[in-house]
Amino acid sequence: MSIDLSQFKQTFIEESLEGLDVMESSLLNLGEGTANLEVINNIFRAAHSIKGGSGTFGFNDIAQFTHVLETLLDQMRSGERPVTQHAVELLLASVDCLRMMIDSIRDSTNYDTEHASNVKQQLESLLENRDQQQPAAPKSPVSTTVVQSPSGWLIKFSPHVHMLKTGNDPVLMFRELSNVAAVEIKADYSDLLDFSDLNPEDCYLRWEIRLTGEVEETAIKDVFAWVADECDLEIIPLQRNEPSSQIASDNADVQHKQAVTHPEPVAVQAEDKSHAAANENPVPLPANAPKITAPVAVANSAANKEAASIRVAIDKVDQLINMVGELVITQSMLSQLGDDFDMEKLEKLRNGLAQLERNTRELQENVMRIRMLPISYSFNRFPRLVHDISQKLGKKVELKLSGEGTELDKTVMEKIGDPLVHLVRNALDHGIESPEMRVKAGKNEVGLLQLNAYHKGGNIIIEIADDGAGINKSKVINKALQKGIINSATEVDEDKIHELIFRPGFSTADAVSDLSGRGVGMDVVKKNIKELGGSIVISSTEGKGSVFSIRLPLTLAILDGQLVRVGDEVYIIPLISVVESLQIKKSLVNQLAGKSELYRLRDEYIPVIRLYEIFNITPKTTEFEEGLLIVVESDGKKVGLFVDDLLGQQQVVIKGLETNYKRVEGFSGATILGDGTVALIMDISGVIAMSKSIKKHSQSENASGSKDAAA
Amino acid sequence: MAKILAVDDSASMRQMVAFTLKSAGHEVVEAINGQNALEAAKKQAFNLVVTDVNMPVMDGISLTKQLRALPNYKFVPILILTTESGTDRKQEGKTAGATGWLVKPFNPEQLLATIKRVLG
Numbered sequence: 106m107s108i109d110l111s112q113f114k115q116t117f118i119e120e121s122l123e124g125l126d127v128m129e130s131s132l133l134n135l136g137e138g139t140a141n142l143e144v145i146n147n148i149f150r151a152a153h154s155i156k157g158g159s160g161t162f163g164f165n166d167i168a169q170f171t172h173v174l175e176t177l178l179d180q181m182r183s184g185e186r187p188v189t190q191h192a193v194e195l196l197l198a199s200v201d202c203l204r205m206m207i208d209s210i211r212d213s214t215n216y217d218t219e220h221a222s223n224v225k226q227q228l229e230s231l232l233e234n235r236d237q238q239q240p241a242a243p244k245s246p247v248s249t250t251v252v253q254s255p256s257g258w259l260i261k262f263s264p265h266v267h268m269l270k271t272g273n274d275p276v277l278m279f280r281e282l283s284n285v286a287a288v289e290i291k292a293d294y295s296d297l298l299d300f301s302d303l304n305p306e307d308c309y310l311r312w313e314i315r316l317t318g319e320v321e322e323t324a325i326k327d328v329f330a331w332v333a334d335e336c337d338l339e340i341i342p343l344q345r346n347e348p349s350s351q352i353a354s355d356n357a358d359v360q361h362k363q364a365v366t367h368p369e370p371v372a373v374q375a376e377d378k379s380h381a382a383a384n385e386n387p388v389p390l391p392a393n394a395p396k397i398t399a400p401v402a403v404a405n406s407a408a409n410k411e412a413a414s415i416r417v418a419i420d421k422v423d424q425l426i427n428m429v430g431e432l433v434i435t436q437s438m439l440s441q442l443g444d445d446f447d448m449e450k451l452e453k454l455r456n457g458l459a460q461l462e463r464n465t466r467e468l469q470e471n472v473m474r475i476r477m478l479p480i481s482y483s484f485n486r487f488p489r490l491v492h493d494i495s496q497k498l499g500k501k502v503e504l505k506l507s508g509e510g511t512e513l514d515k516t517v518m519e520k521i522g523d524p525l526v527h528l529v530r531n532a533l534d535h536g537i538e539s540p541e542m543r544v545k546a547g548k549n550e551v552g553l554l555q556l557n558a559y560h561k562g563g564n565i566i567i568e569i570a571d572d573g574a575g576i577n578k579s580k581v582i583n584k585a586l587q588k589g590i591i592n593s594a595t596e597v598d599e600d601k602i603h604e605l606i607f608r609p610g611f612s613t614a615d616a617v618s619d620l621s622g623r624g625v626g627m628d629v630v631k632k633n634i635k636e637l638g639g640s641i642v643i644s645s646t647e648g649k650g651s652v653f654s655i656r657l658p659l660t661l662a663i664l665d666g667q668l669v670r671v672g673d674e675v676y677i678i679p680l681i682s683v684v685e686s687l688q689i690k691k692s693l694v695n696q697l698a699g700k701s702e703l704y705r706l707r708d709e710y711i712p713v714i715r716l717y718e719i720f721n722i723t724p725k726t727t728e729f730e731e732g733l734l735i736v737v738e739s740d741g742k743k744v745g746l747f748v749d750d751l752l753g754q755q756q757v758v759i760k761g762l763e764t765n766y767k768r769v770e771g772f773s774g775a776t777i778l779g780d781g782t783v784a785l786i787m788d789i790s791g792v793i794a795m796s797k798s799i800k801k802h803s804q805s806e807n808a809s810g811s812k813d814a815a816a
Numbered sequence: 817m818a819k820i821l822a823v824d825d826s827a828s829m830r831q832m833v834a835f836t837l838k839s840a841g842h843e844v845v846e847a848i849n850g851q852n853a854l855e856a857a858k859k860q861a862f863n864l865v866v867t868d869v870n871m872p873v874m875d876g877i878s879l880t881k882q883l884r885a886l887p888n889y890k891f892v893p894i895l896i897l898t899t900e901s902g903t904d905r906k907q908e909g910k911t912a913g914a915t916g917w918l919v920k921p922f923n924p925e926q927l928l929a930t931i932k933r934v935l936g
Contacts, residue, residue, distance in 0.1 A: 108836055108924040117828035153870050154826045157899055160921030161829065168921065270884070272893035272915035277936045306890070331916035334907075 110162050115414060117158045118211045122204065124151035126485055129200050132193055133488050142182070148196070149178040155203065167206050170221065173228045174199050180232075195231060197489070198224050257286075257343035258325060260314040266307040268335040275312065281328050286318035317343075415515055417475050425471050432464045473660055476516070480558045480567070481509035483518050487529060487556060494533045501540050501551040502533060508558035513565045514660040520637055521567070521657060524630040528569045528653050529554070531627070536573030536651055546648065548572070564639075564681075565659055570652040576645040581605055603643045604741060607631045635790075637661070638681060664759055666776070666786065668752035669735065672722045676748075677757055677776060677786045684736040684743060686751055689729040704734060704745050711736060713745045714796045719771065725749040739789040746792070759786065771795050818863035818935050819843045823853040823879065824897070825871040833866060833897075836924040837931070850874025854882055857889060864935060865894045866918075866927075869909065877912045884913035893934035897922075 128151045131144050156171035174196070180186035202224045209216035260282075264275065282288050293311040297303070316325070322340055329338055439457045442450060484506050495502040537543075537552035544550050555570040578597075585591045585605050595601075605611060609628040634641050639657035658664070658681065666677035667686075693705040694713065702713040713734065717724035726732050726749060734745040757776035762769055762785075773788035820842050824830040834844045845860070847853035851874040853867065865883060869876040876896050883889040893915040898906050906917050918930045 108832075108839060110832065110924070112835075113828045113832045116831055120827050150825075150870055150872065153899065154829075157868075157897075157920045158826055158828050160899075161832065161923070269891060271910065271913050272891055272934065274934075274936075277933060280936060281933060331910075334910060 113162060114210070117162050118207055119414070119416070121155045121158065121207050124155050125200050125204050125207070127151045129197065129489050130485060132197050132200065133492055135188060135193055145178065145182045145188075149175065149182050152178055164206075164210060166218075166221070167203065167210075170199070170203065170206065170225055173225055173232065174203075177228060177232055192231065195224075195227055199228060256319065257315065257317040258320065258322070259339075259341040259343055260316060260325060261311075261337070261339040261341070262314060262329070263311040263337040264308045264332065265335045265337075266304075266309065268332055269306065269308050271332070271335065273332050273335070275308075275310075278328050278332075279312075279314070282314060282316065282325070285324050285328070286316045286320045289315040289317075291315075315343075415476065415478075421471065421474055425468070425475070428464065428468045428471060432461075432468060435460050435464050473514075473663060474512070476514050476660065476662070477512035478515050478518055479510045479512050480518065480565070481506075483522050483525060484509050484556055484558075486522075486526075490526065490529060491533065491554060494530060498533060499539065500533065500537055502537055503551050503553050505553065505555045506557075507555070511558040511560060511565060512659075513657065514662070516661050517565075517637055517657055517659070520633060521655070524633045524655070525556075525567070525569070527627070527630050529556070532569055532571040532573065532651070532653075536571035536575075538574050542574075560659070561656075564656050567655040567657070568652055569655075570650065572650040575647040575649055575651050576602065576606070576643070577647060578602055584611065600741075606643065607641075638664075638679065662759060663756055664786065665754065666757045667735070667754050668778075668784070669746075669748040670725075670750040670752055671716045671720065671748050672724045674720070674722060675752065675778065675782070675784045676716070677784050678735060678737060678746070678789070679773075679786065680754060682737045682739055682789045684738050686733055686735045689732070689734045689747075691729050694729060706736065706743070706745070709743065711743045711745050712796075713747055714792065715747045716792075717747075719792065719795045719799055737789050739793060742793075744789075744793055744796075757784075757786070817841045817843065819845070819861070820931075821845050821847060821853055821856060821862040821865045821867075823847045823850065823865065823867035823871070823876065825849055825868060829868065829897075832924070833927065836927050837866075839924075840928055840931075842931075850876060850879035850882075853879055857883060858886070861888060862892060864931065865889075865892065866897065866931075867894065868897045877908050880909060880912040880914050895930065895934065 128148050131148045131151075135141065135144050135148075152171050152175045156168055156175055159165070159167035159171065177186070177192070177196070181188055181192070186192070202221050205216050206221060208214075262275070268275075279288065279290055291313045293313065294309065296309045296311065298309060303309075322342075325340055326333075329336065435457060439454075439461065442454055442457060446454070487506070488504055491502055491504045532554055537554065538546065538548075540550040543552065553572045555568070557568045557570070559566055581602050582591070582597055585597075586593065588611070590605065590608065590611070591597065591601075607627050607630075611627070631641055634655055634657070637657055638661070639655060642654045642656070643651060644654075645651035664677075665680040667680050667683050669676050669678060687706075689704065695703045695705065695710070697703060703710040704713050715724075715727070717727075724732075729747070732747055732749050733751055734747055735751070736743055736745050757778075759774045760776055762772060762774055765775075769785070771788060771791040771794075772785045773791070774786045775783050776786060778784050817840075820837050822830055822833045822837065822844055823846075824833065825848055830846050830848070834846050837844045845856055845862070847856050849871045850867070853865070854874070857865070865879075867876040867879055874882075880894050880896065883892070883894060894913065896906070896909040896914045896917045897920055898909065898917050899920045909917060915934055916930070918927060922930075
């Protein structure tokens with residue numbers, strides 16, 4: 106039978122990456138000199154698992170790499186080797202290296218073998234330093250096997266009384282021997298006690314086995330390898346032939362045979378325990394010999410980086426099963442009711458339907474929960490990141506994580522990772538000052554960086570807060586003037602400053618570092634967050650620090666929508682972008698040059714978009730008084746959407762348009778309403794872009810002098 | 817066909833062992849550590865236990881010792897899956913009462929051959 110090992114690859118990759126995360130966070134906890142055994146054990150166990158798995162599943166380069174790593178960790182574990190800062194840094198580098206190797210398996214790509222062998226060499230040289238002080242590791246036992254092919258063997262097998270207690274059954278061994286060659290077995294029961302003295306759990310028998318045929322001695326020893334310590338064994342060749350130093354190695358059971366390559370024939374001593382040792386131990390890998398082999402080619406298509414599979418807590422699955430059970434009960438109750446229905450049972454039917462609704466809703470909520478993961482998955486990388494960056498920058502930073510248990514959708518989590526990294530880097534690079542500057546400013550020399558997550562309404566809020574220098578407003582303004590983004594007449598308030606920060610190519614960093622300050626980043630951060638249907642807000646106090654708050658929807662699969670009617674069509678506006686809905690007073694609408702209309706909303710002017718115009722449909726009304734204006738916000742800009750009517754608000758399940766049809770401008774997706782009709786979900790920024798291109802000669806960016814009009 | 821308890825904290829190894837044994841027609845129950853395995857073993861009878869050594873909560877050596885202390889598991893074969901590294905866990909396993917061992921890395925064929933050895 107052949108079993109395709111590649112089916113376990115995905116699991117191996119997942120658990121290995123998890124193991125590496127454990128190693129990394131444990132290493133970061135492992136301060137210099139503090140040989141916390143439990144922490145080292147955790148690290149060792151993770152490395153050990155990766156080694157076992159990689160060897161089994163054929164990733165030999167990883168197995169060899171982890172072997173060296175494991176040896177080092179084993180020495181640390183047993184206290185032979187002190188935990189030095191150098192060793193910890195090297196171990197961290199090894200974790201990175203392994204991660205690279207495992208990523209390359211997952212993505213079916215090649216990795217930087219040079220880097221890997223470089224790190225491995227560093228590990229090896231660290232090991233060798235130690236080894237010089239240590240006596241050489243015990244070599245394989247001196248007494249080895251006679252390599253011969255006699256015509257047969259006489260085996261004297263005398264189990265110790267307790268041998269049966271390790272679950273070894275002599276009958277099975279004899280059967281195995283009989284598979285190797287023809288056997289003749291004689292039992293010697295002279296040691297058998299009187300029945301009254303007999304302990305049924307003990308073994309009193311001895312055997313003599315005559316084996317005829319050309320059999321290697323190792324094949325015989327293999328059979329008895331497990332009981333070498335629990336029996337007296339003599340293996341005597343029946344007829345000596347010419348000794349041959351070669352041994353057939355194409356046997357599948359190579360594991361147990363590797364030690365047999367020692368050439369010098371030595372007399373066999375049956376009681377010698379080293380028999381077993383010689384047979385069981387595969388030849389130890391010389392510490393410096395193994396070379397990184399070429400990356401393992403992976404045959405089947407790569408499991409892609411994002412979300413090939415998901416781990417779900419068992420309690421979530423149990424809950425689902427429970428709920429499906431309830432659903433089945435409700436269903437059978439309803440169908441029973443339907444069998445002989447009369448109007449008297451109407452109340453029952455109503456109750457049943459209400460129950461069905463409840464069941465369905467709960468089921469839906471819980472299915473959604475399956476995709477939810479605690480944000481710790483994303484937060485976990487930051488201790489390492491902060492450690493590395495603050496070391497590089499010579500800053501002292503304490504990282505505080507809170508709300509790690511807050512759950513959010515796996516897809517959202519994957520997409521928010523990079524923006525979070527950007528923000529954390531920024532906070533370390535631009536926010537938190539050097540220890541000297543902090544002391545000068547009367548602060549603790551250790552800066553504080555906080556990552557916090559919590560649920561609020563249907564959203565998750567992630568805050569990145571530092572107690573650093575805050576945003577230097579005059580610096581931002583100067584830079585903007587210098588770049589010609591604003592002129593000296595422009596009124597610059599708090600919001601404007603924050604808007605400037607998110608502009609592409611805007612950076613106030615005096616020098617471009619390799620961490621941040623290239624001006625790529627903040628605009629990308631904002632774009633990514635926007636793509637997820639979220640928003641980002643800054644609050645900053647000069648000298649005190651900054652807080653970046655990201656608001657994200659909990660899931661991308663469901664959306665709270667406002668249903669609106671235009672003509673015969675029903676559209677859905679994401680509730681998150683709705684600011685308010687109002688009846689229009691015609692006196693507040695200003696016509697501008699061309700067709701543009703502005704509505705005066707308190708002290709702002711907002712452009713009005715007539716949806717029927719851009720969707721090219723016939724509305725019920727074109728008169729402002731007869732319809733409604735829905736004020737929505739996108740990219741920090743408000744616009745008013747003119748619609749016929751407001752319908753209800755409801756949660757809708759998002760169906761992709763691209764997967765089912767094609768991409769349609771102005772819409773982000775579609776959903777199926779309760780009556781079975783399809784409704785399109787508006788993409789507000791897309792709608793704004795459409796209205797712009799329709800009104801080709803719309804007002805110029807600065808004409809109104811207000812950012813709010815710059816739709 | 818036998819009923820086998822497969823114990824490993826590594827999901828991929830556990831899956832591989834379980835899949836291999838099931839393919840050979842055995843019934844397999846999986847456990848993620850020694851503690852977990854011991855509980856399973858107390859609830860139902862197994863013809864064979866295959867366990868990893870290095871596991872959190874309870875390792876394979878302690879599991880072997882504790883199983884041997886149960887009347888029902890005095891003679892049930894226990895195979896430990898070891899690697900060639902570090903301290904000699906095989907001897908430790910034998911002393912604890914393990915029937916035999918299988919050295920990692922191994923392939924499904926080796927596993928089945930070894931199993932055959934204790935199940936006949």
